[in-house]
Amino acid sequence: METIKPSWRRIGAGLGIAAMSLTGLGFSAAPSQDDGNQNIEVQDASFHWAINEQAGSGTGSEGISNWLVAGEVGDVSYDTQADNPTGWGADTPVWNDSQGATHFAPEAENVSVTRPDSEGTQIPVRWEERNHDIINGGMLNQSAGSSSWNQVNMFAGQGEYNIANDSVSIHWEGAYTMVEDGGRTYKTVHNPRLEVQNGSGYLEADLTGYTAKRNDTTQWLEMEPGTDQRVAWLVDVNVTDDGLQVIPNHTEPAEVFIVKFDQDEIPTSSLLGEVRDGTTGFSWELAEQRNFGEATEKSNGSFSINGQLPSIVVRNGVAGWTITGQAQKFTHNSSDTTTETREFGANTVGWAPRLLAGNPGGVQLGKEIQPGTNENAGLSTPETLATFTEDLENVILGANINIEIPEGVAPGDYTTVLTLTAIAQ
Template sequence: MSLKARARRGLAFALAAGLITPGLAALAAAPAQAAPVSVDDVQFRWGFTNESNSRAFAPGTYNHFAAGKLGNPGAGGQTLSAADQGATWANGAAAGWKATDGEVTIEKEQADGSYAATTWAGLSTAPDGTAISFTKFSDHQVVIDSGTGTVDAAADDASISWDGDFTVVYYSGMSFFYVSDPELAVDNGVGTVTATLSGYGSDMNDMGSWTELAPAEVTLATLSGVDVTETGLVVTPDYLGVEYEAPAGGTAQSRTGATWGAFPQSFVDYQVRVGSASYWYSSGGAADVRKPTIPLEVVVPETPVAEQASVTVSRTSVPESGQTTVTVEGTGFDPAQATGTRPPLAGKPGGAYVAFGKVADLWKPSEGAPSASRVNTAVNWAVLAEDVATIGGPEAGGIELRPDGTFTAELTIDKAAIDAKATDPALTDYGIYTYAGSGAVQAAYETFTPITFTAVKASSSVSTSVRNGSYGTSGAVTVAVRSNVSVGGSVTLKEGSKSYGTRSLSGGRTTFTLPKSLTPGKHTFTATYAGSATVAASSAKPVVTVAKASVGYKTSWTTKVKAGKGVGFKTVVVGKAGVAKPTGKVKVTFVRGKKSVVRWATINSGVAKVSLTGAQSKRLGKGKWTIKISYTGNANYKAVTGTRTVTAK
């Protein structure tokens, strides 16, 4: 694709962030400022000039590029052989023209505006496939991948180098030179591209002349007004209006017309030795319109967007006095997402700082916050295992950042210590916070977990006294709460999940009256004091014993008692008011002398009825009967036995 259409790819830029802890104090001195970010796999793209993509004056020749270094033809005036697509020179010497060599590719603009590796045939055709001319160009670019260095978009600074060789070919090879290992340096929008040139000297006036040249480092391009962005940069190197001083006997620079100018002095001086100097500055000829530089592009690959890291903290509410140690588990801190820019981890995964302290509303390095916006009293630095010793080991707070992006940290929280240190009123929020280490800036590493503080309360104790009862009468539990400070608040009484209410303390005491219906047996309660703003909660377990209730009874006859006649007899078993009536059976034994009759009756609504047949009453006979009444009792009531007498006529 064209330079304008080529997709821009991201580059994160950063602000330095300092640590504030004794163990890592050496890493914390730098104030917040624009900082370079390490970059790699950066691409260099440049086609130099239209002249370098044009038809040449010698019949059938043209200017172009080759990846790598062409072989030495051993003599002047040689051109690349079209018969074998540049594999040899016209004199049979090996040439080895290639479109790709290592990190270098010669790309050609296609008909649709995209760019692709050129072909031999493409060297002499325009993007539309027609033959090139002095006004129709082949539009090739030298592309070098895998550049490394640093970029600071905020400061318009860049420093990037590439490894690779390419050949700039004029007149199909009658004149050529090599360019090796270009380097870009930009400072505040002004910069250079330097490289090592080498090759052979030729002479248009002596076509057989051919001399090997010593390598020399030259300025390939000077750059002005460079806008270094997060995507790299696009700039047209200086040419127009640049003056060049030709050597004695050389062609003087023409400084008239709209396209007069020159490449950098050191570059053109080397071209004097190559034999093609006048193609790199305005010399007054018809070709001057093709000599100005065309745009140079540096493309930084997109940095993958990191997923937001996260932490879990074992406790987020801690006492406001004393020290509390908490465990912090981190996940998602991909080591590859934060490259350090400061020693000792410059150029390596910078890891993550894990700190307890106070921060301002704006504290994140990715948002430009200065180091003063976050103050801590406890910090760990999570780095790869191989770098823990480099940063001072565990004694200096070093912990392992595992390759999967997880870590485990332990921090001591001390409110008094942080309050004494973080005195700036802008520091308002207590918490555990994380951010990228060693000067790296990575928004995905930035997390904040608030920490709250609870007042230390006075201890309390609960004591109880009980009033045992019986079924149908009310027992009670009295609760007393004691502390070395005034006690207020409330107490709740429960038996298992059943609540018997909540009562406010008065003078540190309260009493619960238990219901009459509480069943006989032992009942274990829990009396819980809820605590107050100044007193801690506490509880006790009182035990109340409920006895079975006693019963009374009344007897009466439903018929006259006569021997030989049927007799009706009723016993009313009397329980406790307001609770369940007695149930069960009553045994009634009628005795006269040695004679007896036994009758059983089931209590129904508190009444048991029995009767004697005439035969039974006749058997007992006339005289005094003794009546024994026995209630067997139940779960709520005791058994009872009594006697009565009656005279049968």
């Protein structure tokens, strides 16, 4: 078989690695405590990476799409023309059910591949659904937004991070494969390594692959392996105790790269809450729904809950725009009738806005809001999360949430809705 030397730089274009979600990377850190300027060991890091729209989109041929596969895929060329139902050529395979059953793997060592269902919950990919647009319905095509949004999840990473100088060094053992045009080209990413120093860095990996020859599609070629290839570039990285969130610095639209040092479960998809307004130029997306868990009893007998606002990704922020938030009252998730109090007000919710990624010079965060007993306190009225003082792309906002539960509230599960609004000043 002929071997060609590919331009691995193209991995950042089209179906190349142009975006990631390192949860969107979830890390479980060792129990060491940060003293403000020391390296913290990471024993079991994980990342979750929705590469980009093209990594799960349809192609120009009906019923043929792009997809991700856990593990390495070797040479899958057809032996005879009769085995190839597409007529592309004896050595140019579009995977049939036999190849799919063999090579379309949702799991491999330290790796899984998932996609969001209609509710945004990540589920294992299935060969039978590879061409289905679960979110929009129908078959995948080349229209904007038509994608399976499949994502890679890698586990068991090891390394360290340092909050004081915004640095991370972590490596994974394992591989995943990006398959294009139903198998006519595929590239395998081996043993990725994340390196960030002083807020800037990259993800690199070793690369292998196979492809049909451009000017003679009957020829099936092995790509020359690439070592230590840069597959993502990261800037404006802010490392915290929770991890980091950033959008890779690529010319193509990129999905969010999220790192959490204390979480290794596969996250809920961010795509269902996404809003992109091409008229105003301002767009944002809500990363996920959030369950804050059980309340903690305080020394005075009252209860409180602390947590994090789901990340808000601002793709293209416009100077003069402000994002505000307002909560509704909490209601009990039951139809039971009782004389006990089964609701309480939004004044019990406070927040401390945070800039998780992006240029801090172009964003003015809102003030910290404390929960209170006055009916107009807390987030019962609209409060500012952030105001854009400059036109900025790829900003990620968040907030620390504090809920103070009033005395006399009956035990149970309670729900509120926090509405975020973008306003032109």
